[in-house]
Amino acid sequence: MSKKFLSRNGAPGEDSTRPEGGSAVPEQDDAESASRRKFIGTTVLAAGAAMLAGPGSLAIEEFLQRNFHELSKQDLKEIIARLEKQYSTEYGKKVRVGDEPAMPGVLFGYGLDLSRCVGCRRCVYACVAENNQSRDPQIQWIRVLQMDKDKGVDLAHATCYYDPKEVPEEGHFYMPVQCHQCRNPPCVRVCPVKATWQEPDGITVIDYNWCIGCRYCMAACPYGARHFNWGLPHLPSDEMNPETHYLGNRPRPKGVVEKCTFCIQRTRKGRYPACVEICPTGSRKFGNLLDPNSEIRYIMEHKRVFIFKEQLNTQPKFYYFYGV
């Protein structure tokens, strides 16, 4: 789009098929017409230039960058080099932006033990530290819901703003909600620009450089798992995690949507997600659904498992279970 836009503006006189100003009157005064053409051309050029060099100080390469799926290996290499340089300057440390592809024969699945979760929110903050979310305005990818034991899993009687001295509170249980990595993700279907998609290992990712910030995906997601950068994300340099992934935890610009990626920068290297490693009660389980010996398969075969909002046919790869 942008290229077409630019080329037309670059040579406005060549567009001979279109009558100027939308007028049906034949051109009588060539000089007047030419000056008007010139005027429009200059104005649009200036506006274009202002757009390129303007407020977000968007690099021209960034402005012209194509959809992730249209990038060649060389393109991606150059983009990553540019981003690494940009982030390293901005945060004053060596930042690595990875592009590890999905491992073959891997489909990630997640298990969460509702009988053990105590609602301490350690996972929420481990996630924020790992994934470079904005500290202010605050963005958190995990939301821990406190529910009544009497009511069961009932969103009408749930809150995420509980703040007692100690958890777990009598008569309550806790249900953390984050991206469910659906097999049938409504968020992907509604994206008008294909800035979000499901990777072969089942992780739904976003290309922050392609996202236009329309937030259709946020409206479509039944789990509230997508979050929008309403303001410029504030991420202190000393808290910035320099080990990043292009489709995951690299710093985001203002005006894009972000979400849990099962810590793509960790899990694609074989490591557990940060929330799994921090959980003090061992409620969080992670593994390869295609590996019959994985923990997640053991859970699915031996425990009482349920999925959240099953009736919506989103087919999540995030399973709640009762370990006790």
Place this chain on the structure above:
Amino acid sequence: MPNSRRIRYFRRFFSPLGILSILSAGAVTGVLIVAGLGLPVRAANPASEEPAGHTVQSHAPPGMEGIQVPPPAFEPGLFPCSACHADMPVDTTPRKLKDMHTEIVLKHGPGMWCLDCHSAKNRDKLHLVDGTLIDFSKLYLLCGQCHGDKLRDWKAGVHGKRTGYWNGQKQYLLCVNCHNPHSPHFKPIKPKPAPVPPRDIQLSQGRTP
């Protein structure tokens, strides 16, 4: 363990009431399992009874190769028990301790006391109900005598926390790295701060361009 006690135990275990008695024995042993003399255990204190350079992997139970299990963490100065107990006479009468180890609160079911788990013969070891002596690093065998379902799930990686690599080297924690064996129920903890409600989020506080 005195003989009469052991006999009483096994009678209970194999009484003609069949499965019911086994279940009740399970409950009783559940009580018996991890109580003991000294050795308050703290996850934060990775002091090991093993010599330096020892690979933690050897603690892994059979069928769990490739999984690292850290050694139990003792309070400094407590292990080996024999450092103090070697020359002391053994009193096998169940009683409340008055002079030493008074800081230990034993809340592991009713009727248990130190020597149900700690060995009177070798003070640096634990013992199973059949008298087998085991190292502290193999204490999951002891706990698993009553909490068999937990042991099974722990071996499968479902009970307790696994860290490391989902497709490679994993690390487990021993029972006592999370549970205080003398009082195994999890204590309530302070939660991290609640999220800021959307109405309180100030966009102007964001980073300036």
